[in-house]
Amino acid sequence: MSASPVVVVERWTRESRVALAVAALAAVLLALGPLWLSANLVDRLTTLFVYVILAVMWNALVGYCGLVSIGQQAFFGLGAYFAVRLADSGLSVYPSLFVAAVIVGVLSLPLSAIMLRLRGGEFAIGMWVVSELAHLLVNLDTLINGETGTSLIALNAYEIGLRRALTYWCAFVAMVGLLAVVFVLLRGPTGAAIQAIRDNEQAAESIGVRVTRAKRTIFVLAAFGAGLAGALWVATAVTFQPKTYFSPQWTAYMIFMALVGGLGTFEGAILGAVVFFAIEAWFGAFGVWYLVGLGAAALVFALALPRGVWGWVEDKTALRLLPVGYRVKFLGAVGLAPNDPAS
Amino acid sequence: MIFLNQIIQGVLLGGYYALIACGLSFMFSVMRIINLAHGSLAILAAYALFELADRFDVSPFLGLVVVVPAMALVGAGLQRAVLERSARGGLLVPVLSTFGLSIVIDNLLFQQFGADTRSLAPYIGDLSYDSWSLTDDIAIGKLAALTMATAIVLLGGIQLFLNRTQFGRMIRATAEDADTVGLVGVNARRVNALAAAIAMATVAISGAFLAMRATFDPYAGALQLIFAFEASVIGGAGSLWGTLFGGIVLGVAQSLGASVSPQGFFIAGHVVFLVALFLRIYFGDFGPRLRRLARRPA
Numbered sequence: 001m002s003a004s005p006v007v008v009v010e011r012w013t014r015e016s017r018v019a020l021a022v023a024a025l026a027a028v029l030l031a032l033g034p035l036w037l038s039a040n041l042v043d044r045l046t047t048l049f050v051y052v053i054l055a056v057m058w059n060a061l062v063g064y065c066g067l068v069s070i071g072q073q074a075f076f077g078l079g080a081y082f083a084v085r086l087a088d089s090g091l092s093v094y095p096s097l098f099v100a101a102v103i104v105g106v107l108s109l110p111l112s113a114i115m116l117r118l119r120g121g122e123f124a125i126g127m128w129v130v131s132e133l134a135h136l137l138v139n140l141d142t143l144i145n146g147e148t149g150t151s152l153i154a155l156n157a158y159e160i161g162l163r164r165a166l167t168y169w170c171a172f173v174a175m176v177g178l179l180a181v182v183f184v185l186l187r188g189p190t191g192a193a194i195q196a197i198r199d200n201e202q203a204a205e206s207i208g209v210r211v212t213r214a215k216r217t218i219f220v221l222a223a224f225g226a227g228l229a230g231a232l233w234v235a236t237a238v239t240f241q242p243k244t245y246f247s248p249q250w251t252a253y254m255i256f257m258a259l260v261g262g263l264g265t266f267e268g269a270i271l272g273a274v275v276f277f278a279i280e281a282w283f284g285a286f287g288v289w290y291l292v293g294l295g296a297a298a299l300v301f302a303l304a305l306p307r308g309v310w311g312w313v314e315d316k317t318a319l320r321l322l323p324v325g326y327r328v329k330f331l332g333a334v335g336l337a338p339n340d341p342a343s
Numbered sequence: 344m345i346f347l348n349q350i351i352q353g354v355l356l357g358g359y360y361a362l363i364a365c366g367l368s369f370m371f372s373v374m375r376i377i378n379l380a381h382g383s384l385a386i387l388a389a390y391a392l393f394e395l396a397d398r399f400d401v402s403p404f405l406g407l408v409v410v411v412p413a414m415a416l417v418g419a420g421l422q423r424a425v426l427e428r429s430a431r432g433g434l435l436v437p438v439l440s441t442f443g444l445s446i447v448i449d450n451l452l453f454q455q456f457g458a459d460t461r462s463l464a465p466y467i468g469d470l471s472y473d474s475w476s477l478t479d480d481i482a483i484g485k486l487a488a489l490t491m492a493t494a495i496v497l498l499g500g501i502q503l504f505l506n507r508t509q510f511g512r513m514i515r516a517t518a519e520d521a522d523t524v525g526l527v528g529v530n531a532r533r534v535n536a537l538a539a540a541i542a543m544a545t546v547a548i549s550g551a552f553l554a555m556r557a558t559f560d561p562y563a564g565a566l567q568l569i570f571a572f573e574a575s576v577i578g579g580a581g582s583l584w585g586t587l588f589g590g591i592v593l594g595v596a597q598s599l600g601a602s603v604s605p606q607g608f609f610i611a612g613h614v615v616f617l618v619a620l621f622l623r624i625y626f627g628d629f630g631p632r633l634r635r636l637a638r639r640p641a
């Protein structure tokens with residue numbers, strides 16, 4: 001019998017174990033997708049996977065680093081561009097998607113030296129300028145034909161059904177891989193560091209968190225992820241028109257997904273991507289009004305519910321399906337052991 | 344001579360950038376908020392002037408008599424409804440909310456006016472193309488000169504207002520410490536609403552000049568925001584005369600870039616911005632330093 005209150009620090013709960021099992025089962029079913037799903041559904045799920053990547057990557061940057069970027073379309077567009085460029089220079093199409101993302105990640109490293117010194121709105125628009133510049137520089141490449149654009153012609157080597165399945169699997173592997181990386185990263189020391197930075201940068205620095213290194217890790221990861229998403233997008237859309245890839249509309253989508261799902265919550269970004277996917281399917285045909293709605297939703301959520309739907313659920317219910325933090329549980333009154341039936 | 348002309352045209356272009364950056368810079372220095380809907384609001388003002396000119400034959404200059412106060416009201420409303428709440432949420436929320444707002448404004452304008460490009464040039468007579476020829480190669484457009492003069496008057500006026508008037512002092516004090524000014528009887532909310540109103544009044548004026556010197560469409564706001572931001576960062580964020588300096592640097596860079604290649608106009612502007620950013624980060628704020636240098640007799 002101990003004399004002090006019994007405190008248990010726990011990470012996994014029964015719900016979260018069930019959630020992980022369900023997620024694993026869903027992953028297995030989705031992995032076999034092209035074998036049992038219709039062609040149309042396979043295409044749409046590929047799109048969903050790209051949205052999940054975008055949402056999770058943007059959410060990691062904003063929700064965990066406290067950096068709002070309006071310029072992630074720079075990496076999205078560059079990922080698509082390098083995929084087209086590499087495929088044109090003879091590299092096999094599907095490996096070039098991943099190599100393109102690596103190049104984007106490497107390019108983001110020197111950029112981080114300037115950009116991570118900016119804060120708030122300055123970082124946001126600074127990134128936007130970077131994406132405009134990237135767009136203009138890509139247009140200078142004669143392969144692209146300016147705004148006319150080009151296509152990922154090398155995809156023609158694959159029969160349509162095989163191409164659909166391969167693109168689906170690439171997107172699936174990319175999504176699961178990036179989700180796993182973010183999940184593991186957030187649970188480890190870097191995760192603790194960046195969440196501390198998000199909550200209070202000065203305080204984090206004062207207790208020895210290497211702020212710059214932690215931020216740079218997430219910045220590069222987010223650039224890599226957005227680059228991969230862009231490369232995957234060009235593999236599904238085939239055509240590469242710089243204007244559509246370097247459009248701030250992509251950032252608007254990312255903001256919507258992360259904000260509605262829940263800034264700074266791991267599950268929220270996935271939820272946001274699914275919600276956005278559904279809304280696009282139902283209301284996408286409304287064109288301009290649909291975009292007005294997205295903007296208005298971002299405005300309202302930012303003002304009224306900045307932690308999004310999932311943040312709200314977490315606050316109300318203390319439910320953590322895929323826990324990246326810890327929680328402290330007080331078991332019963334003073335003097336009761338954890339296993340005491342009275343607690 | 345052609346080179347000199349490029350520089351002169353660049354300096355004049357800088358007058359427009361200073362004008363559009365003025366409101367952004369002012370708002371940042373007073374409220375520490377970068378309003379991402381800044382460009383979209385300038386386009387909104389431009390459409391209002393266009394509608395007045397097109398439907399009711401109101402000259403754009405006369406139209407400003409209506410549109411400037413209207414935009415000032417929009418500014419005060421914006422402050423109450425969006426900016427004030429955002430600022431309380433920390434650094435992130437203002438960026439997210441004003442970006443959301445810009446998407447709403449852009450697409451509502453598109454819904455209302457469609458994709459056609461518009462211009463106020465047809466409504467201002469020969470002002471849109473008249474110029475004074477200095478030499479055979481160099482001509483100074485009257486509209487460009489008027490834009491520059493307006494920028495100087497507006498920036499100087501705001502500076503005087505902030506330095507010399509009671510309201511100006513209240514705005515500066517509120518920017519320093521909104522809680523403390525409350526103790527000495529200043530209503531910080533009202534002061535910030537007034538500051539936002541002034542910022543939006545300048546946005547209306549810059550929208551007018553944008554629409555007179557060029558064409559615009561519903562989605563033109565993003566680029567105006569970027570130019571305004573670049574000019575204010577190059578000039579040193581939050582400083583009004585620095586904004587004029589930054590606008591001129593940006594304009595000259597673009598003008599020289601354009602003489603290299605058609606894409607060079609934008610590329611040179613963005614590159615100069617990034618270089619200025621790099622210098623500021625690693626060598627301190629260089630706008631004020633350069634201005635000190637310029638003041639020193641040669």
